[in-house]
Amino acid sequence: MPELRRDPVLGRWIIISKERRKRPSDFTIETHTSLGGFCPLCPGNENTTPPEVLAYRLGGDRGPNKPGWQVRVVPNKYPALVIEGDLGKEGEGLYDRMNGIGAHEVIVESPNHDESLTQMPPEKIFFVFKAFKERIADLEKDPxxxxxxxxxxYGRAAGASLEHSHSQLIALPILPRMIVSELAGSLSYFQYKERCVFCDIIRQEMQQDVRVVCQNEHFITITPFAPRTPFEMWVLPKQHSSTYCKLDDFHLLSLSSQFSETLRRLNACIPNVPYNFVLHTEPLRFGGVEHFHWHFEIVPKLTSIAGFEWGSGFYINPLPPEEAAEYLREAL
Amino acid sequence: MPELRRDPVLGRWIIISKERRKRPSDFTIETHTSLGGFCPLCPGNENTTPPEVLAYRLGGDRGPNKPGWQVRVVPNKYPALVIEGDLGKEGEGLYDRMNGIGAHEVIVESPNHDESLTQMPPEKIFFVFKAFKERIADLEKDPxxxxxxxxxxYGRAAGASLEHSHSQLIALPILPRMIVSELAGSLSYFQYKERCVFCDIIRQEMQQDVRVVCQNEHFITITPFAPRTPFEMWVLPKQHSSTYCKLDDFHLLSLSSQFSETLRRLNACIPNVPYNFVLHTEPLRFGGVEHFHWHFEIVPKLTSIAGFEWGSGFYINPLPPEEAAEYLREAL
Known part of the structure; x- marks a missing residue:
């Protein structure tokens, strides 16, 4: 059983995933599952993954765990957290731990092994974003x-261990530190100004128009004022909303189109750049708040996290976001 | 002039180091200065670095910026922050920025190009640790x-761009987020318990004796209860002290001996493993506090920071610290 442990000074939680345990001699500098060869995410190999929890099949449905899907969601075969069991919260002297209960799922984004999210048309990306929403809504039922x-x-340097285009989700029994900080920071702004800080950011960015990468009717992509890495981007809904899960199909398609353009601009600047993205939405069962605003953060892997960053929580970025935005705007 | 920028939601600061700016086509997946060949840190090449700000010469002193030194401290030739100028704090709508004023120095740990800190005897490491103390004390005078x-x-994977053994320091005009969090966390514990949380950790670790790696009369090395990476270690003084700068030569030598053993144990487990270490001491001119306890954090580079870590602030660690401690204890 994996374990969740809390640092008694910082309150930072970590997952001890013993199932992935290794002996010292097994550690290499970077650990990677080998790429190439057999792909467990390709159509026809459905029996090599745990049974699917969601799939979109467009016509000619041959039933679950069979080919014919457009997007398929399966539990991770090597999960960081496991679904069965109770939380078993307990202390150990001044330390706190609990069982590593959670869900860890893989969203297979395309049946085509070689098709990246960047290459996919918005109509296909739509099903990926729809799967995010449906899986969150389903996991929300688990108290x-x-x-x-x-x-x-995306890409080995960004931590991908499988080539086939996929994203992941992890359901957690505690609020991640980063979300706690964003909620606290945005609440403190709201208490002072009675406005959502993200709405104010969007307003200012549209006025200044130096960090806007692209926009459509409903969504905007910016390089944030204080980016951690070169070409970091945020994709936000223009209209205030604290939860991703309220998006209807019409807005999901608009998001897909905006996200697709964002990725294509990034790829045009730095072909095939490794990147991570994360979705920040409000906590489960929060019910909508005025001070928080859901968004995606896209973080290209172009700089390394070294001693200074570990020790300080500061990031050193060689590229001003205004210049990154200029490159991205001119890229297509 | 570099720039410091604050994220309006998280309060996280970043350094925009325009001097290190690149065009998109210059970014590779990992950016590294080439290793091998000419070494600006070797004796005889003193004129290729900025003039030294500190050096220890043992007998036969030929004057500054000449060979004969044991440890040498020079300003970084490509600094993330610059020493000249005023802070120039200003707002830009809802954003905050200031000039990138600071110091960025390189501590050349040995005159021998091929000698790593792990290989150096404690009597030599002593001068490295003494240089840390003297440089902090000097920079503290700058208000x-x-x-x-x-x-x-240490090592390319951990962000080193030069082979020759060296550490670095960066003086900052603001408190790093990580230090603010450690101060806040330890203060909150102190207010509740009237005891230093680090002192309590040391007490519990010595009693349980499952995460203690090694110790001497004055210092202890543990694998923390909630480590971010396999083989993460903390080196702490057993006696309460909030500042590194109060160490006298006798205790600096004891620390050198403890640190040397710690690094040798790590190296015996995973030969030549890349790692980062950071010194967490109280802020400048703090004058000593009861709730904070200085320490080193040693973080081997064995896992990668991917989307989940970026998005959550959580870390996934495949090796329980109790097992890491066992390997480290048996290593020598």
Missing amino acids: RFRYVMVFKN | RFRYVMVFKN
Whole structure:
């Protein structure tokens, strides 16, 4: 059983995933599952993954765990957290731990092994984003979970261990530190100004128009004022909303189109750049708040996290976001 | 001039280091200065670095910026922050920025190009640790600075761009987020318990004796209860002290001996493993506090920071610290 442990000074939680345990001699500098060869995510190999929890099949449905799907969601075969069991919260002297209960799922984004999210048309990306929403809504019913973190690792340098285009989600029994900080920061702004800080950011960015990458009727992509890495981007809904899960199909398609353009601009600047993205939405069963605003953060892997970043929580970025935005605007 | 920028939601600061700016086509997946060949840190090449700000010469002193030194501290030739100028704090709508004023120095740990810190005897490491103390004490006199972060990147994967053994320090005009969090967390514990949380950790670790790696009369090395990476270690003084700068030579030598053993144990487990270490001491001119306890954090580079970590602030660690401690204890 994996374990969740809390640092007694920082309150930072970590997952001890013993199932992935290794002996010292097994550690290499970077650990990677080998790429190439057999792909467990390709159509026809459905029996090599745990049974699917969701799939979209467009006509000619041959039933679950058979080919014919457009997007398929399966539990991770090597999960960081496991679904069965109770939380078993307990202390150990001054330390706190609980069982590593959670869900860890893989969203297979395309049946085509070689098709990346960047190459997919918005009409296909739509099903990926719809799957995020449906899985969050389903996991929200489990009272043990407080948050679902949706994320993607693209490229080996960004942590991907499988080539076939996929994203992941992890359902957690505690609120992640980053979400707690965003909620606290945005609440404190709201208490002072009675306005959502993200709405104010969008307003200012549209006025200044130096960090806007692209926009459509409903969504905007910006390089944030204080980006951690070169070409970091945020994709936000223009209209205030604290939860991703209220998006209807019409807005999901608009998001897909905006996200697709964003990725294509990034790829045009730095072809095939490894990146991560994460979805920040309000915690499960929060019911909508005025001070928080859901968004995606896209973080290209172009700089390394070294001692200074570990020790300080500061990031050093060689590229001003105004210049990154200029490159991205001119890229297509 | 570099720039410091604050994220309006999280309060997270970042450094925009325009001097290190690149065009998109110059970004590779990992950016590295080439290793091998000419070494600006080797004796005889003193004129290729900025003039030294500190050096220890043992007999036969030929004057500054000449060979004969044991440890040498020079300003970084490509600094993330610059020493000249005023802070120039200003707003830009809802954003905050200031000039990138600070110091960025390189501590050359040995005159021998091929000698790593792990290989050096404690009597030599002593001068490295003494240099940390003297440089912090000197930079403390500059009222613009609020913190000096000492850190080391060892190995390319951990961010080192030069082979020759060295550590670095960055003096900052603001308190790093990580230090603010440690101060807040430890203060909150102190207010509840009237005891230093780190002192309590040391007490519990010595009693349980499952995460203690090694210890001497004055210092202890543990694998923390909630480590971010396999083989993460903390080195702490057994006696309460909030500042590294009060160490006398006798205790600096004891620390050198403890640190040396710690690194040798790590190296015996995973030969030549890339790692980072950081020194967490109280902010400049704090004058000693009861709730904070200085320490080193050593973070081997064995896992990658991917989407989940970026998005959540959570870490997934495949190796329980109790097992890491066992490997480290048996390593020598």
